[in-house]
Amino acid sequence: MSYRAEIIAVGTELLLGNVANTDAQFLSEQLASVGVDVLYHTAVGDNPTRLTEVIAIARRRADLLIFTGGLGPTYDDLTKETVCRAFGVELTFHPEIVEEIRQYLNTVFGAEAPACDSQQAWLPEGCTVLHNAVGTAPGCIFEKDGVTVVMLPGVPRECRYLTERGLIPWLRQKHQGVILSHDLRLFGLREPLVQEKLADLMDEAVNPSLAPYAKTGEVMLRLTAKADTAERCEELMAPLFWDVKTRLGDYLYGVDVDSLEQRVLQLLRERGLTLSAAESCTGGLIAKRITDLPGASAAFLGGVVSYTNGVKAHVLGVPEALLEEYGAVSAPVALAMAQGVRRITGSDLAVSVTGVAGPDKDDRGNEVGTVFIGLAAPDDTAVRQLALGTGRDRIRTLAAHYAFDMLRRYLTDLPIY
Amino acid sequence: MSYRAEIIAVGTELLLGNVANTDAQFLSEQLASVGVDVLYHTAVGDNPTRLTEVIAIARRRADLLIFTGGLGPTYDDLTKETVCRAFGVELTFHPEIVEEIRQYLNTVFGAEAPACDSQQAWLPEGCTVLHNAVGTAPGCIFEKDGVTVVMLPGVPRECRYLTERGLIPWLRQKHQGVILSHDLRLFGLREPLVQEKLADLMDEAVNPSLAPYAKTGEVMLRLTAKADTAERCEELMAPLFWDVKTRLGDYLYGVDVDSLEQRVLQLLRERGLTLSAAESCTGGLIAKRITDLPGASAAFLGGVVSYTNGVKAHVLGVPEALLEEYGAVSAPVALAMAQGVRRITGSDLAVSVTGVAGPDKDDRGNEVGTVFIGLAAPDDTAVRQLALGTGRDRIRTLAAHYAFDMLRRYLTDLPIY
Numbered sequence: 001m002s003y004r005a006e007i008i009a010v011g012t013e014l015l016l017g018n019v020a021n022t023d024a025q026f027l028s029e030q031l032a033s034v035g036v037d038v039l040y041h042t043a044v045g046d047n048p049t050r051l052t053e054v055i056a057i058a059r060r061r062a063d064l065l066i067f068t069g070g071l072g073p074t075y076d077d078l079t080k081e082t083v084c085r086a087f088g089v090e091l092t093f094h095p096e097i098v099e100e101i102r103q104y105l106n107t108v109f110g111a112e113a114p115a116c117d118s119q120q121a122w123l124p125e126g127c128t129v130l131h132n133a134v135g136t137a138p139g140c141i142f143e144k145d146g147v148t149v150v151m152l153p154g155v156p157r158e159c160r161y162l163t164e165r166g167l168i169p170w171l172r173q174k175h176q177g178v179i180l181s182h183d184l185r186l187f188g189l190r191e192p193l194v195q196e197k198l199a200d201l202m203d204e205a206v207n208p209s210l211a212p213y214a215k216t217g218e219v220m221l222r223l224t225a226k227a228d229t230a231e232r233c234e235e236l237m238a239p240l241f242w243d244v245k246t247r248l249g250d251y252l253y254g255v256d257v258d259s260l261e262q263r264v265l266q267l268l269r270e271r272g273l274t275l276s277a278a279e280s281c282t283g284g285l286i287a288k289r290i291t292d293l294p295g296a297s298a299a300f301l302g303g304v305v306s307y308t309n310g311v312k313a314h315v316l317g318v319p320e321a322l323l324e325e326y327g328a329v330s331a332p333v334a335l336a337m338a339q340g341v342r343r344i345t346g347s348d349l350a351v352s353v354t355g356v357a358g359p360d361k362d363d364r365g366n367e368v369g370t371v372f373i374g375l376a377a378p379d380d381t382a383v384r385q386l387a388l389g390t391g392r393d394r395i396r397t398l399a400a401h402y403a404f405d406m407l408r409r410y411l412t413d414l415p416i417y
Numbered sequence: 418m419s420y421r422a423e424i425i426a427v428g429t430e431l432l433l434g435n436v437a438n439t440d441a442q443f444l445s446e447q448l449a450s451v452g453v454d455v456l457y458h459t460a461v462g463d464n465p466t467r468l469t470e471v472i473a474i475a476r477r478r479a480d481l482l483i484f485t486g487g488l489g490p491t492y493d494d495l496t497k498e499t500v501c502r503a504f505g506v507e508l509t510f511h512p513e514i515v516e517e518i519r520q521y522l523n524t525v526f527g528a529e530a531p532a533c534d535s536q537q538a539w540l541p542e543g544c545t546v547l548h549n550a551v552g553t554a555p556g557c558i559f560e561k562d563g564v565t566v567v568m569l570p571g572v573p574r575e576c577r578y579l580t581e582r583g584l585i586p587w588l589r590q591k592h593q594g595v596i597l598s599h600d601l602r603l604f605g606l607r608e609p610l611v612q613e614k615l616a617d618l619m620d621e622a623v624n625p626s627l628a629p630y631a632k633t634g635e636v637m638l639r640l641t642a643k644a645d646t647a648e649r650c651e652e653l654m655a656p657l658f659w660d661v662k663t664r665l666g667d668y669l670y671g672v673d674v675d676s677l678e679q680r681v682l683q684l685l686r687e688r689g690l691t692l693s694a695a696e697s698c699t700g701g702l703i704a705k706r707i708t709d710l711p712g713a714s715a716a717f718l719g720g721v722v723s724y725t726n727g728v729k730a731h732v733l734g735v736p737e738a739l740l741e742e743y744g745a746v747s748a749p750v751a752l753a754m755a756q757g758v759r760r761i762t763g764s765d766l767a768v769s770v771t772g773v774a775g776p777d778k779d780d781r782g783n784e785v786g787t788v789f790i791g792l793a794a795p796d797d798t799a800v801r802q803l804a805l806g807t808g809r810d811r812i813r814t815l816a817a818h819y820a821f822d823m824l825r826r827y828l829t830d831l832p833i834y
Contacts, residue, residue, distance in 0.1 A: 015455040017446030018630050020437055024460070029434025038432040039467065041460035043441070050456065050478075057474060061467075192490060213435050222435075277722075283708025284701030287722040291700025294776050294809060302728035304721050305694075305704040308762075311719035315732070315761050344732050345725075359711050369525075389525030391551060392711060394574070 003036045003148070003171075006062035008054060010070035010079045011154055012045040023068040023152075023159045030163055034171045035179045035226060036064065046070060048082045055086040059147050066167075069154025071120070071137040079151060080122070087144045090125045097121035097129070101136045124149075130166030134158055139166055180233035181224040182256055184244060185263075187217070187405050189251045194219045197247050201240065208237045210244065217398045218260075250414050253405070260404035261289045267411040268299035273348040275407070277303035278316055278341035280328065280354040281371065285400045301345045306337065316340030327364040329354050331383040334374035342376045349410070350376040351403045355388075357395045371399045375406050375416065382406070382416045420565070420588075422448055422455045423479035425471060427487035427496045428571055429462035440485040440569070440576045446630075447580050451588045452596045452643060453481065463487060465499045472503040476564050483584075486571025488554040490536050496568060497539070504561045507542045514538035514546070518553045541566075547583030551575055556583055597650035598641040599672055601661065602680075604634070604822050606668045611636050614664050618657065625654045627661065634815045635677075667831050670822070677821035678706045684828035685716035690765040692824070694720035695733055695758035697745065697771040698788065702817045718762045723754065733757030744781040746771050748800040751791035759793045766827070767793040768820045772805075774812045788816045792823050792833065799823070799833045 007024045014021055024041045031038050039062060044054045058065050070079030084091055098121045123129060123140050130139030135158040141150050150167055152159050186194060194212060195202070198221075202210050208225040223241060225233040245252060254263040268275055277286045287303045290296050304315050309328055312318040318336040326332045334354050342350035355371030356362045369388040375381060386402060388395045409416050424441045431438055441458045448455050456479055461471045475482050487496030501508055515538045540546060540557050547556030552575040558567050567584055569576050589596075603611065611629060612619070615638075619627050625642035640658060642650040662669060671680040685692055694703045704720045707713050721732050726745055729735040735753040743749050751771050759767035772788030773779045786805040792798060803819060805812045826833050 009458075014442075014458065015445055016449050016628065017442045017444070017455075018628065020439055020442040021458065022437055025431075025434045025437040027434070028432055032433050038434075039462065040471075041426075041431065041438065041458070043458035045456065053478070054457075061470070211429070211433075213430055276728075279701075279704075281708075282705075283713070283717075284696075284704030284720065284722065287696075287701030287724075288699075288705045291698075291702075291722070291724065292810070292813075296700070297724055300700075300724055302722045302724040302732070303701065304732070305701065305708070305719045307704075307708065307714055307717055307719040311693075311762050314763075315719070315721070345728050346731075391574075393709070394551075396709075 003064035004062045005031060005036050005038045005064040005066060006040040006042060006058045007038060007066045007068065008058060009041070009043040009068045009154065010046065010051060011043070012047075014043045014069075015045050022156055023154060026156070026160060027066060027068070027163060030168055031171075033179060034168060035175055035177065036171060046078060048078050051078070051082045052086055055083060059086075059145075063146060064148045064150070066150040066152065068152050068159055071139075071151060071153045080124070083149060083151065084124050087142075087147075087149065089142060089144060091122040092125045093118075094121045094123055094129065097123070097138055100131065100138070104133070104136060128170065130162045132158055132162060134161045141167070141170060177226060177228050178230050178233055179224065179226045180230055180237070181222050182237065182241065184221040184223065184241075184248070184252055185254045185257060185259075186219045186221070186248060186251045187253050187260055187401060187408075189219065189248070191219050194221070194248075198244060201243060205240060208233075208240050210240065217401050250409070250412075253408055259289070260401055260408060262293055264404050264407045264411065265290060265293055265296060265299055267408065268349075269295075271411060273411075274299055274301050274346075276301050276341045276345035276347035276350045277403075278337035278350065278352040278374075279303060279305050280307060280312070280337070280352075281357040282353045282396050282399050282403070283307060285396055286351065286353065286403055289400060289404075301347045303345070304341050312337060312340075315344070317343065327362070327366070329356055329362055329364065329366045329370055329372065331372050331374075331385060334372035334383050335376070335381055338374035338376035338381070348378060349407065351407055352376075353399050353403055355386075355395070355399060357392045357399075358390065359392065369395055371395065371402070373399070373403050373406055375410060377410060380410070382410075384417050420453045420481035421479045422453050422481040422483060423457040423459060423475045424455060424483045424485065425475060426458070426460040426485045426571065427463065427468060428460070429464075431460045431486075432462050439573055440571060443573070443577060444483060444485070444580060447585055448588075450596065450598050450639075450641065451585055451592060453588065463495060465495050468495070468499045469503055472500060476503075476562075480563060481565045481567070483567040483569065485569050485576055488537070488556075488568060488570045490553070497541070500566060500568065501541050504559075504564075504566060506559060506561060508539040509542045510535075511538045511540055511546065514540070514555055517548065517555075521550070521553060545587065547579045549575055549579060551578045558584070558587060594643060594645050595647050595650055596641060596643050597647055597654070598639050599654065599658065600674075601638040601640065601658075601665070601669055602671045602674060602676075603636045603638070603665060603668045604670050604677060604818060606636065606665070608636050611638070611665075615661060618660060622657060625650075625657050627657065634811075634818050667826075670825055676706070677818055677825060679710055681821050681824045681828065682707060682710055682713060682716055684825065685766075686712075688828060690828075691716055691718050691763075693718050693758045693762035693764035693767045694820075695754035695767065695769040695791075696720060696722050697724060697729070697754070697769075698774040699770045699813050699816050699820070700724060702813055703768065703770065703820055706817060706821075718764045720762070721758050729754060732761070734760065744779070744783070746773055746779055746781065746783045746787055746789065748789050748791075748802065751789035751800050752793070752798055755791035755793035755798070765795060766824065768824055769793075770816050770820055772803075772812070772816055774809045774816075775807065776809065786812055788812065788819070790816070790820050790823055792827060794827060797827070799827075801834050
């Protein structure tokens with residue numbers, strides 16, 4: 001059974017930009033994991049005429065329609081009525097749902113529980129009910145005229161709950177086989193160069209498939225295989241994986257990891273080493289990114305954000321003579337910052353960043369985008385100079401990427417750059 | 418001129434759930450601010466047949482089609498060709514765009530700039546070019562058969578840039594009259610409570626209108642008026658603005674500012690005061706957020722990320738006896754951290770955060786979400802204890818919000834909480 005799906009969000013708040021359609025992203029990712037091809041996302045307002053037209057279009061081009069939103073008890077919640085009218089399906093009353101909702105409201109609100117609105121207990125005739133333990137709107141699935149229709153509440157927490165507990169298990173039962181994927185993460189090669197190196201593989205690859213995803217300064221490649229078993233999926237992926245890996249060399253920094261900082265934290269923990277950071281232009285971004293990760297405290301001791309020369313000199317101990325002679329944005333100062341934060345925190349490794357994030361040049365005439373990354377280790381020190389172009393956020397993001405990449409390279413015994 | 422708009426995102430990565438369609442949300446919000454009604458969002462993959470069908474449907478039900486994504490130089494970037502074919506518009510070559518792209522690449526990559534791919538210099542005949550100073554793909558606008566077609570790159574930074582600098586000014590020119598809005602930003606009141614306080618105003622308000630936008634821990638209210646002149650818009654908004662302001666009291670932290678940190682930076686600069694930060698569970702997030710703002714160096718001196726007791730004691734000078742007696746997550750330690758970072762950086766004000774971001778309780782049994790915020794000022798010190806619930810990212814974001822709010826309250830002579 002292979003579905004062609006359309007996800008239809010109902011809600012004027014989406015069209016006003018009040019909220020992002022995160023349900024569509026979540027559902028798409030979940031559906032991909034069970035081999036359902038999502039071909040369209042649509043969002044439409046709380047308007048029965050336009051919703052009816054959207055349904056007419058969707059049932060011509062897809063055979064699995066998933067509606068999110070508009071299942072609540074208020075006057076503008078019209079999904080159920082409109083969908084059922086379009087498919088010629090009656091709504092029937094489910095007394096057991098009234099009881100469920102009443103119990104839910106009692107648990108959440110106690111003595112102050114509002115009266116249960118029994119409108120939510122009307123569901124399409126013959127449907128599979130998706131019971132909602134985290135809200136009042138149940139979901140449902142019915143099949144009519146070769147089309148499978150799913151309705152889910154729009155509140156992200158409820159949509160997730162019913163997807164994970166109701167829809168995905170239901171689809172797994174229908175589906176024969178397994179889909180597996182691996183994410184390969186690269187740093188230091190821009191997407192067009194990745195495309196150039198892998199163009200022939202991307203064009204040819206069907207099962208497994210190979211697709212690139214670009215982020216600021218990074219590229220991710222996703223390898224996906226479909227087969228009867230997980231083992232067979234891995235077998236299908238192995239030769240392509242090997243080929244891609246060989247072509248990418250040490251630009252490939254990790255497989256099935258989320259970020260450079262996650263890889264660095266992994267390596268630090270494997271090697272039992274600790275880290276600190278001294279940041280000028282990144283202003284805390286390196287510390288923030290590594291402490292975003294649960295378990296960071298096992299390896300990251302802390303750092304100093306030295307946004308002024310005073311803090312560089314008095315907290316980090318950067319010699320004032322260096323600051324005067326070379327200026328704050330210089331290789332000697334980057335190195336002294338890394339050595340300074342390593343000394344005061346007692347960490348094994350330390351990384352430092354000093355540079356010009358803009359919008360203006362610094363007082364020594366360094367261009368916006370000039371960045372120095374320093375590394376201090378027990379046996380080694382290094383400084384790298386970068387010209388990162390323009391855009392304050394971009395420069396800061398890339399500078400942090402390069403700092404983590406320098407650590408990653410040091411920790412895997414690669415040339416630092 | 419009143420448009421009925423459809424936003425069409427092109428990109429298989431959306432249908433796989435790899436990214437959320439944040440462009441659609443951003444565009445919807447921007448379009449609402451100039452009085453354009455968005456009726457549909459659609460997302461479709463990098464597939465010319467399906468995209469062509471989507472265009473055929475869209476031009477029947479909308480008269481402003483805004484495409485995002487698929488304008489890059491790679492083989493799966495097919496938006497321009499497919500849209501132009503559907504509308505019977507030729508692509509023409511713009512040599513000046515090649516020059517712009519070359520300059521952009523030189524600025525960003527310096528000597529290592531890749532060759533410019535001139536495919537991006539082909540644009541629809543007679544279009545208005547939206548010049549892209551933050552990437553290589555220009556946007557464009559053309560009108561054909563009563564439909565206005567806009568194409569924007571999908572990279573959120575580029576989409577935003579071209580929307581703000583190109584599309585919105587272009588739409589304002591088309592529009593008769595003026596639309597003005599003011600954003601009121603609140604902290605400390607949850608959205609349902611805001612709704613409760615303002616329900617009657619929101620229901621009644623048409624011109625000016627009043628709409629809420631929720632973010633993590635914050636609420637923004639947008640007041641929008643349409644009239645012949647800007648002065649008339651302001652006149653229309655004044656009574657409602659006053660009423661809302663009175664009802665919200667000091668939960669209202671700013672008008673037409675982007676964030677709490679921006680308001681704090683504004684206040685610091687107005688008062689000629691400097692700031693530093695000592696961060697434990699926020700791990701650099703406060704420093705990162707304030708240094709995201711251009712001009713932060715006028716007031717922010719720097720900070721210390723003290724992720725371990727060692728750094729708290731040796732860098733910030735928190736007495737070991739306090740750490741032993743009360744534990745790192747405690748009011749006395751929060752206070753000593755703020756005082757310590759104020760002393761070593763020489764700042765006028767200092768803020769500190771120590772808490773349990775999770776996933777686990779700390780070794781003293783403090784629950785996840787327990788957070789202490791400290792403030793040290795020349796004439797005052799304060800500590801506030803918070804219970805922020807669960808979710809590592811959420812706790813860190815809220816803790817930073819509360820720290821900035823404490824500073825905001827101090828700097829505007831309000832009770833600190």
